[in-house]
Amino acid sequence: MTDRWESKLHEECGVFGIYSPDGADVVSACYHGLYALQHRGQESCGIAVNNQGVISCHKDLGLVSSVFTREVLEAMGPGQIGVGHCRYATTGSQVVENAQPLLIRHRKGNMALAHNGNLTNAGELRREYELDGTIFYGTSDTEVIAHTITRQRLVSASIEEAVEKAMQKLKGAYSLVITSPRKLIAARDPMGFRPLCIGKLGESIVFASESCALDAVGARFVRDIEPGEIVVADDRGITSIRTRCGKKGSLCIFEFIYFARPDSVIDGCSVHQARLRAGELLARRHPVDADVVIGVPDSGLDAALGYARESGIPYGVGFIKNRYVGRTFIVPGQEQRENAVRIKLNPVSETVQGKRVVLIDDSIVRGTTSQKIVKLLRDAGAAEVHMRLSSPPFLYPCYFGVDVDSSENLIAYTHTLEEIREIIGADSLGYLGIDDLVHLVPECPYGICDACFTGNYPVDPPSVGNKDQFER
Structure with missing residues (x-):
């Protein structure tokens, strides 16, 4: 990588x-x-x-x-x-x-x-x-x-x-x-x-x-x-x-x-509603005593709203996203890339200072971005940071158009839940369950692919030689 x-x-x-x-x-x-x-x-x-x-x-x-x-x-x-x-x-x-x-x-x-x-x-x-x-x-x-x-x-x-x-x-x-x-x-x-x-x-x-x-x-x-x-x-x-x-x-x-964008409807299923349901399911599966629920822009926002509604914990605007910053991965140099997260996301101190914060994001892939986001909240005065993910842990690569990397580079494959929590610096950590996924889109007339979480590929993955033919 x-x-x-x-x-x-x-x-x-x-x-x-x-x-x-x-x-x-x-x-x-x-x-x-x-x-x-x-x-x-x-x-x-x-x-x-x-x-x-x-x-x-x-x-x-x-x-x-x-x-x-x-x-x-x-x-x-x-x-x-x-x-x-x-x-x-x-x-x-x-x-x-x-x-x-x-x-x-x-x-x-x-x-x-x-x-x-x-x-x-x-x-x-x-x-x-x-x-x-x-x-x-x-x-x-x-x-x-x-x-x-x-x-x-x-x-x-x-x-x-x-x-x-x-x-x-x-x-x-x-x-x-x-x-x-x-x-x-x-x-x-x-x-x-x-x-x-x-x-x-x-x-x-x-x-x-x-x-x-x-x-x-x-x-x-x-x-x-x-x-x-x-x-x-x-x-x-x-x-x-x-x-x-x-x-x-x-x-x-x-x-x-x-x-997908939250205002899209795919195969009869509202993306916005699916993310609200993910937040609700997270609140049921991983409750916590806290003062405010915030989401990581953009995909974490709807799930955070769902978590807040289900848990009764107030929803707050925890980050302001700079819409004019390009992708962080094209920034040259390690120091610049680390600073790019701070440039792209800035915490709202009034929302998190002295508070027990529930932080909702869509996923953890390799852990470095989550670690930086948690640190931003700590630096802004958050008393506690409880991280919740609106997806299960990534354990397997995707071959169907998503750049989920090989298992060895996925933090959930190489570390326990407690180890991940320590690495990212959160007070607690909770993922969406595998069995929760079907409840996100109950209206979908077809099945869903969850292979990056389960390893159950709906079609045969490529052979080793086939994978080597192209860069990912």
């Missing part, structure tokens, strides 16, 4: 697409959609625009607001289809070659593709294609998906047929938005690891990772795309292909605990 990584989990990716038969401003829609999905990926972003079958793309490292200046947006011109992406690297290096959407030019027509997720057989497929002479320009598994689709396109009657055939070869997590010369296509893997939904904006069709992106562009939520479903938007309207759909799914539970 290099010093590039901080102790918190990172978002995965966000995808957005719009098909506009009436010539609406697809560039503006993609820009605002990606802005709403910025929490899902802050390393790079890009937008591909399809104007009468000619696809152009602009992408770069950085946030949406810095990559897409007014001049860039104006230069992208009109189009009938747009595909956008914001990225955090779960596979592949942090270089512009891995930024998305990927633009592929081939003799059956150009294609731009945006992907959220992580393949478990990417290394196997890449080696197969390289032996056949395929050239790869980056290190991401998204390029493997693009080559898989284009290979199938050569022997298929349509792009949607090629996507359906490609899905038979792809394993793992993938939510895709693709533009061909005349169509916009969305596809979700058969387990439904990552979210994907459909909206309507006038006569336009919109696909997005989360419903909050539909809200941002003024679109009406229609429904979630089912696990295994392919949805095609073209001049005929919307067509659904369900040949890969099954009866079960395995939606990542951490979408509700941490990744």
Whole structure:
């Protein structure tokens, strides 16, 4: 593990697409959609625009607001289809070659593709294609998906047929938005690891990772795309292909605990309500005598409110988050990285001074960030700090789009509960229970993936050779 990584989990990716038969401003829609999905990926972003079958793309490292200046947006011109992406690297290096959407030019027509997720057989497929002479320009598994689709396109009657055939070869997590010369296509893997939904904006069709992106562009939520479903938007309207759909799914539970925005609804489940329930369950499982409940912004806030309501302990604003600070893991130097936590979060002394504080956060990965946050509260005068986590302990790596590291680098795998408490400097420590997870999203029509807590992977994890093919 290099010093590039901080102790918190990172978002995965966000995808957005719009098909506009009436010539609406697809560039503006993609820009605002990606802005709403910025929490899902802050390393790079890009937008591909399809104007009468000619696809152009602009992408770069950085946030949406810095990559897409007014001049860039104006230069992208009109189009009938747009595909956008914001990225955090779960596979592949942090270089512009891995930024998305990927633009592929081939003799059956150009294609731009945006992907959220992580393949478990990417290394196997890449080696197969390289032996056949395929050239790869980056290190991401998204390029493997693009080559898989284009290979199938050569022997298929349509792009949607090629996507359906490609899905038979792809394993793992993938939510895709693709533009061909005349169509916009969305596809979700058969387990439904990552979210994907459909909206309507006038006569336009919109696909997005989360419903909050539909809200941002003024679109009406229609429904979630089912696990295994392919949805095609073209001049005929919307067509659904369900040949890969099954009866079960395995939606990542951490979408509700941490990744998704609280104003999103995923597969019929409110993220805000799921976090409130997590706090309520924590209060029942780990009660404590205290004076105030506070949350770590942002994902800990709703859970803290739920804990306060259930316990009767007053809720307070314990931290002010600086919204203008970039990700701490890109700050060079150990001393600067340590200071970055203090710059990003500042305790409210009036809330915690002399108080017994219940501190709610979403998780502990390697422990260093939690240790710094507890120290911030001590320095602000907190008499006691009782830490509660709205997830169970991380014990196993994730292969489906979350950068949960190998077990040896997870503090809960290598230390006891009491040892973790001592390391982070808390007076007490409590995690959400494994059996509590299903109660977070009782409305979910599919199963949930909790493999990073239990080791029960819904599909086979990659082989050692397959894991070595890509950086994480």
